[in-house]
Amino acid sequence: MRYRIAVLPGDGIGPEVTGQATRVLAAAGRRFGFEFCFQEALIGGIAYDATGSPLPRATLDLCRSSDAVLLGAVGGPRWDTLPVHLRPEAGALLPLRKELNVYANLRPAVVFPALAHASTLKPEVVAGLDIVVVRELTGGLYFGEKRREEIPGGQRVVETLVYTTGEIQRVARRAFELARRRRKKLTSVDKANVLESSRLWREVVSELAREYPDVELNHMLVDNCAMQLVRNPRQFDVLLTENLFGDILSDEAAQLTGSLGMLPSASLGDGVALYEPVHGSAPDIAGKQLANPIAAILSGALMLRHSFGQEEAALAIERAVAAVLDQGYRTADIMEPGKCRVTTVEMGRLIAGMVERGEPV
Numbered sequence: 001m002r003y004r005i006a007v008l009p010g011d012g013i014g015p016e017v018t019g020q021a022t023r024v025l026a027a028a029g030r031r032f033g034f035e036f037c038f039q040e041a042l043i044g045g046i047a048y049d050a051t052g053s054p055l056p057r058a059t060l061d062l063c064r065s066s067d068a069v070l071l072g073a074v075g076g077p078r079w080d081t082l083p084v085h086l087r088p089e090a091g092a093l094l095p096l097r098k099e100l101n102v103y104a105n106l107r108p109a110v111v112f113p114a115l116a117h118a119s120t121l122k123p124e125v126v127a128g129l130d131i132v133v134v135r136e137l138t139g140g141l142y143f144g145e146k147r148r149e150e151i152p153g154g155q156r157v158v159e160t161l162v163y164t165t166g167e168i169q170r171v172a173r174r175a176f177e178l179a180r181r182r183r184k185k186l187t188s189v190d191k192a193n194v195l196e197s198s199r200l201w202r203e204v205v206s207e208l209a210r211e212y213p214d215v216e217l218n219h220m221l222v223d224n225c226a227m228q229l230v231r232n233p234r235q236f237d238v239l240l241t242e243n244l245f246g247d248i249l250s251d252e253a254a255q256l257t258g259s260l261g262m263l264p265s266a267s268l269g270d271g272v273a274l275y276e277p278v279h280g281s282a283p284d285i286a287g288k289q290l291a292n293p294i295a296a297i298l299s300g301a302l303m304l305r306h307s308f309g310q311e312e313a314a315l316a317i318e319r320a321v322a323a324v325l326d327q328g329y330r331t332a333d334i335m336e337p338g339k340c341r342v343t344t345v346e347m348g349r350l351i352a353g354m355v356e357r358g359e360p361v
């Protein structure tokens with residue numbers, strides 16, 4: 001078996017972390033008997049600098065014709081003042097998600113045993129945490145109408161939030177299916193006390209729940225959910241929410257695991273899927289070998305699981321990450337006294353070695 005992967009390293013720490021993710025995927029291939037063909041393409045600020053477009057046609061074509069896409073991160077202060085359609089986020093990342101129609105974004109937040117003390121929250125609050133945020137990814141405020149007009153005394157902006165029954169149903173179905181394979185608990189998060197879109201969201205999710213009697217569904221308002229996530233995050237199993245709420249809650253969930261550098265994601269639709277760490281391009285640490293590559297490496301594991309059905313290989317990567325952390329190796333973001341600090345590349349090498357040999361290094 002040979003998988004063709006479009007690799008889009010992007011900006012800032014993107015290339016540093018995707019370099020380690022592909023190294024670990026290749027190691028998994030050698031151990032479990034399959035091969036990868038990694039083809040790189042430009043995206044984000046670096047693509048704009050080289051071609052004048054943050055999402056060149058060739059990049060989109062490569063993604064569409066690949067078996068899966070691995071993305072690093074895009075954006076940075078250098079490109080923040082460009083016209084919106086040329087910026088790495090609005091001009092590349094969002095259109096890529098829309099083009100691939102990857103409407104369901106799975107963001108698992110798992111506290112590895114060795115990192116229970118790495119979170120800024122008390123270990124007794126986060127130890128053993130294993131939740132997944134299912135974020136709607138191709139609708140809502142991100143993709144609504146955006147308008148700015150002059151009015152006497154200033155300006156007026158219009159930003160619309162659109163959801164259809166179908167858009168809610170398809171992402172909710174993914175969340176129910178996922179919950180069914182896990183602890184069978186789904187919390188749908190909205191702001192139904194204020195937003196009409198949230199009221200439709202609640203109705204559609206409640207209606208769909210009738211098809212999943214084995215899954216316990218509850219609804220929670222997003223402000224309460226943000227608080228519950230730091231008060232008692234283990235009450236949750238699968239969290240389902242719309243695009244903007246999911247963006248915010250998943251960064252919050254990331255910090256429960258010790259660092260944003262630990263959180264992977266899978267963006268799934270009905271065709272080619274996109275895998276990317278939840279974090280951004282981290283311009284503050286880019287080029288210094290300080291980035292934690294684990295979020296990108298775990299995104300590779302999600303690719304093996306969701307796109308290729310290689311469950312054993314996915315588990316091998318997840319176990320290798322746990323084992324390397326157990327041995328005391330830490331990148332700067334999760335460093336604690338008495339542990340062994342390693343660079344981005346060293347962390348990748350340790351995890352790849354463990355995956356390939358299937359035993360402690």
Ligand code: NAD
Pocket residue numbers: 013017072073074075076077089093259260261262276277278279280281282283284285290291292293295333
């Ligand atoms: P960020 O996620 O890049 O960084 C937030 C903080 O977390 C920083 O202190 C950073 O150093 C740290 N961090 C992030 N990833 C890390 C890792 N792997 N290892 C260690 N530390 C890590 O968010 P930001 O600073 O708000 O945004 C920077 C740029 O990235 C912006 O241009 C933003 O639009 C973009 N961004 C892109 C994506 C993406 O491409 N998917 C996601 C989020 C933000």
Ligand code: IPM
Pocket residue numbers: 075089090093094247278280
């Ligand atoms: C993420 C990022 C993006 C988002 C930005 C860079 C557009 O924050 O993937 O979480 O908001 O979706």
Ligand code: MN
Pocket residue numbers: 247248251278
């Ligand atoms: Mn985000």
